[in-house]
Amino acid sequence: xxxxxxxLTIAGTSLSSRLLIGTAGYPSQRIMVDAIExxxxxxxxxxxxxxxxxxxxxxxxxxxxxxxxxxNTAGCETARDAILTAELAREALGTNWIKLEVIGDRETLYxxxxxxxxxTRQLVDKGFVVLPYCNDDPVICARLADLGAAxxxxxxxxxxxxxxxxxxxxxxxxxxxxxxxxxxxxGIGTASDAVIAMECGASGVLLNTAVAKADDPVRMALAxxxxxxxxxxxxxxxxxxxRGRAQPSSPQLGLVxx
Amino acid sequence: MRGPPHTTLRRSGDxxxxxxxxxxxxxDIAIIGGGLIGLSIGWRLARRGFDVTVFERGTIGQGASLxxxxxxxxxxxxEPGGEDHLPLALESQRLxxxxxxxxxxxxxxxxxxxxxxxxxxxxxxxxxxxxxxRHDLQxxxxxxxxxxxxxxxxxREPGLRPSVVAGILCPADHQVDPPxxxxxxxxxxxxxxxxxxxxxxxxxxxxxxxVLGVSTPRGLCKAPVVIAxxxxxxxxxxxxxxxxxxxxxxxxxxxxxxxxxxxxxVWTEQVHLAPKSDGTLLVGATMEERGFDDSVTAGGVYxxxxxxxxxxxxxxxxxVEAIWSGFxxxxxxxxxxxxxxxxxxxxxxxxxxxxxxxxxxxTAAAIEQLLVEDRITGPAASFGQxxxxxxxEAIS
Numbered sequence: 001x002x003x004x005x006x007x008l009t010i011a012g013t014s015l016s017s018r019l020l021i022g023t024a025g026y027p028s029q030r031i032m033v034d035a036i037e038x039x040x041x042x043x044x045x046x047x048x049x050x051x052x053x054x055x056x057x058x059x060x061x062x063x064x065x066x067x068x069x070x071x072n073t074a075g076c077e078t079a080r081d082a083i084l085t086a087e088l089a090r091e092a093l094g095t096n097w098i099k100l101e102v103i104g105d106r107e108t109l110y111x112x113x114x115x116x117x118x119x120t121r122q123l124v125d126k127g128f129v130v131l132p133y134c135n136d137d138p139v140i141c142a143r144l145a146d147l148g149a150a151x152x153x154x155x156x157x158x159x160x161x162x163x164x165x166x167x168x169x170x171x172x173x174x175x176x177x178x179x180x181x182x183x184x185x186x187g188i189g190t191a192s193d194a195v196i197a198m199e200c201g202a203s204g205v206l207l208n209t210a211v212a213k214a215d216d217p218v219r220m221a222l223a224x225x226x227x228x229x230x231x232x233x234x235x236x237x238x239x240x241x242x243r244g245r246a247q248p249s250s251p252q253l254g255l256v257x258x
Numbered sequence: 259m260r261g262p263p264h265t266t267l268r269r270s271g272d273x274x275x276x277x278x279x280x281x282x283x284x285x286d287i288a289i290i291g292g293g294l295i296g297l298s299i300g301w302r303l304a305r306r307g308f309d310v311t312v313f314e315r316g317t318i319g320q321g322a323s324l325x326x327x328x329x330x331x332x333x334x335x336x337e338p339g340g341e342d343h344l345p346l347a348l349e350s351q352r353l354x355x356x357x358x359x360x361x362x363x364x365x366x367x368x369x370x371x372x373x374x375x376x377x378x379x380x381x382x383x384x385x386x387x388x389x390x391x392r393h394d395l396q397x398x399x400x401x402x403x404x405x406x407x408x409x410x411x412x413x414r415e416p417g418l419r420p421s422v423v424a425g426i427l428c429p430a431d432h433q434v435d436p437p438x439x440x441x442x443x444x445x446x447x448x449x450x451x452x453x454x455x456x457x458x459x460x461x462x463x464x465x466x467x468x469v470l471g472v473s474t475p476r477g478l479c480k481a482p483v484v485i486a487x488x489x490x491x492x493x494x495x496x497x498x499x500x501x502x503x504x505x506x507x508x509x510x511x512x513x514x515x516x517x518x519x520x521x522x523x524v525w526t527e528q529v530h531l532a533p534k535s536d537g538t539l540l541v542g543a544t545m546e547e548r549g550f551d552d553s554v555t556a557g558g559v560y561x562x563x564x565x566x567x568x569x570x571x572x573x574x575x576x577x578v579e580a581i582w583s584g585f586x587x588x589x590x591x592x593x594x595x596x597x598x599x600x601x602x603x604x605x606x607x608x609x610x611x612x613x614x615x616x617x618x619x620x621t622a623a624a625i626e627q628l629l630v631e632d633r634i635t636g637p638a639a640s641f642g643q644x645x646x647x648x649x650x651e652a653i654s
Contacts, residue, residue: 027339030591033649054549056502057493058590065653215338215395 005232008204010181011097011129011150015042018198019228020070020183021221022208024050029058031217036064039221045099045206047074048089061093070131072099077112079119086123098123099153099185099206100132109159109186113140117147124148133185136170138177145180152178153185153206156197160209162189165196175201191220191227198231199239281455281476285311287629288472288481290460291488294323294436294614295607297443298622299485304450305364306626311453311479313460313472315491319440322489322614325508325584327523327532327542328436330354330616333401333428334376334525336392341399343593345637347613348401350620351430357619358434364449365442370435370535374522378426379411379418381568385527386424393426402430417518417570433523434615435534461494462486468602485605485625490550490587492608497599500646501609503550503585506543507558511566511576513537518572528565538579541566552583586611590649596624596641597634606643 007014021041026032036044044064048071051060071089076082079102086098102119104112111134123130129150134140136154144152154174157163164187165171175182181203188194188207197205205228214220287303289296292314304310312318329335332347358371380389396403404427411425412418447454460472462484471480486492490503513519513533520533532540544558559581566573589595589609594617599606607625610617624638634642 027337028590028592029588030649031339033590051547052502052549056490056549057498057500058502058588059549060547063590063649063653213338217339 005229008181010131015068015204016040017042017225017228018204018232019194019225020045020185020204020206021211021224022046022206023060023064024208025212026217027212029060029063032060032212033063035211035217035221036067038218038225039211040225043068043070045070045072045208047072048092049073049075049085053092069093069095070097070099071095072133073101074103076102077104077115078102079115079122082115082119083122083126086128087126090128096127097129097150098131100130111135111155116140117143120144120147120149131183136167136174138170138174141174141178141182145178149180151181151183151203153183155186156184156193157187159186161187162193162210163187164189164193165200168196168200171197171200171202175203188224191223194224194227195231195234198228199235201235202231204228279455279457281458281474281479282311282453283477284471284480285309285453286481287311287483287485288313288460288479289485289487290462290472291315291486291492291608292318292454292456293321293487293489294319294326294440294443294618295489295610295621296485296487297440297447298618299487299607299625300452301361301364301443301446301450302622302626303629304447304452306630308629309451310447311455311481312447313458313474313479314454314456315459315488317456318444318454319437321491322584322586323440324436325506325543325582326436326615327508327530327540328434328439328615329376329431329523329530329532330433331376331428331431331523332616333396333403334378334426334431334523335613335616336396336399336401338395340592342591344399344401346593346620346641347616349637350617351432353619353623354432354616357622361439361442361446364446366445366449367438367442369438369442371432372434372522372535373432375427375429376431376433376523376525377406377411377415378428378525379422379569380424381419381421381526383423388527389424389426396426396428401428403428415520415522415524417520417572418524419569419571422569431523433532435536436615439615462497462601462604464496464601464604469604481603483603483605483629485607486599487607489608489610489614490585492587492606497601497604497606498650499595499599499606499608499643500590500650501587501595502547504588504611505546505548505551505583505585507546507554507562507581507583508540508542508544509559509562509578509582510580511539511541511573512579513539513576517575520570524569526565526569528568529562531566531570539573539576541573550585552585554581554583558583586614590646594621594641595643595646596621596638597628597643599643 073082157166184197185206286309595609
């Protein structure tokens, strides 16, 4: 069976891939472009504060022209900063989508929840499609959805840590209750982490470092593409119940000679 | 490439006196860009008897060439995906001792060529695994790189913080001092008979698919061969060279008898520290996608000082001598763009990214070979602009 998986719809826009991929930290621009191609991703994140918007010969914006961008507010520590950055991104990139990141602590890059809620409220009012990066906390995720977030993006684990989904039970709870798509953002280290996130019920996965810093980013991007599809399909297919004893897969009755 | 930003203190090179500022009506070879790459090519070609004229927009050697740290670090700079560029880097490393000797002789100035090696260190347990990852890559690529314990690192560099838990010594990675190299190159060019034209914008003059020379506000200079070597500014009408400016901020500290200094270049995950024989200690460098925004920022300086202090506590007592920013010319694959452009007579040499000093000799040799033998052989052969054609066609 080689049919494509069901599309992911965010704010009425249909995306063919459930993998969202970042553009930072690749060994070179060529490897970045090739990895993004291999990932099959339909939506690429970029940090408007950390890329040049001037469009020179090998600039990210020029090389990725024509793709659907999800600008982010990486590096912002207050709601005010994040809103200004979102407005800059809207003007520069011509998209009202924003991955909202408001960091409360440089060491852990944990979100500042108070500022995040405030920024979400204001950006939704200003007509943005807001995808906030948040704690893996069911209450915060529900609040963000209440405020009009188009999707919620709880962390798997700390940004860049590669520690996978640290709390699968929380993630399942968030996914089961969320009225908007849940995109697991941050912490994915390798393909199995992405599978687990999807099996927990996530609608999609956003990652960057796991691909950009892999030994072979292009191959890891391909692995992530398959992992996200595998996890999605496994979730829909439904896993068998776990049991403590063996159960032969072939019938035991009617054996020849019995 | 450009005058020093007025807000910034720069290290300055030795000034050997004024250079010819008249635009000649013709020349054999016109080079656009009087930085490290332009002057290296100009010197080698003039030395060979060509009539060479170098056009520089600002002052010779004041752009990225002066902003660099001067590392010749093929092994320490090796990153995943960089294996393809390694033969070029190793070839240039092999050429450096002779290049240095001849440059010092022709230019009559020392360039502080130091063979002490580069030491990469892990500060704290957290960083050891990533250093090990780098060492595995170096071993697979078969470059010289020796794993050291924390104690062995501190034996070699007693000033390092005790949190150094491991290191890699790359003995074949050497260094030079950029202002000295630029001063020597300028003198060597003049001694070999090259003309240097400063404060003069220049563009290739094209007609009918070939180059006629360079046009300047001070008139046309006819030339059968034009070499575009303007670093991150290598952007001319009718020519799509995929380089962008990759900003770096750096600073220079002055070591004192009280502070001591390092014996060799030390790299951490955050910064590299390069001791020069005149007692300065260079701390570099940020990597920022900021276009041509040349401001020196609090965040940049903070990151450099914080990174330096984590490795070498004695920097707290060192006077700050200079702070600056510069623009690396970086291509799509981080490797240089060397050779023909598809326009007859117009050659290019740019895109040297973080490795301008390392790659200057192999670049000059490749362009020299192209002009003399009409071909490039060896590792430099695969770095033509044509490799980007599929990518550029896909996005146009």
